[in-house]
Amino acid sequence: MKELLIQSYVDKITKDDIALFARSKNIILESKELDVLYDTLKKEWKKILYENPTPVFKDLKTKLNETTYEQGIELFYEMKQKYQSFL
Numbered sequence: 001m002k003e004l005l006i007q008s009y010v011d012k013i014t015k016d017d018i019a020l021f022a023r024s025k026n027i028i029l030e031s032k033e034l035d036v037l038y039d040t041l042k043k044e045w046k047k048i049l050y051e052n053p054t055p056v057f058k059d060l061k062t063k064l065n066e067t068t069y070e071q072g073i074e075l076f077y078e079m080k081q082k083y084q085s086f087l
Contacts, residue, residue: 036063
């Protein structure tokens, strides 16, 4: 059931949603980075949340600037820990 709710949210998420969330966490995304994150989220969200996200993160490291990547990884683990009981 939880997975279906998350799938529904991911299906509806927009690039603007991602940009606004990033900005609220003091992460400024370049247009190309936003495209990469949006595409990755849409395609790989299950792997990121429920499997080993390392291969996805390695790929992102080659596509994002270093600061954005490091801030994003830190934010991911912070949010995953915070919301683990909902996953």
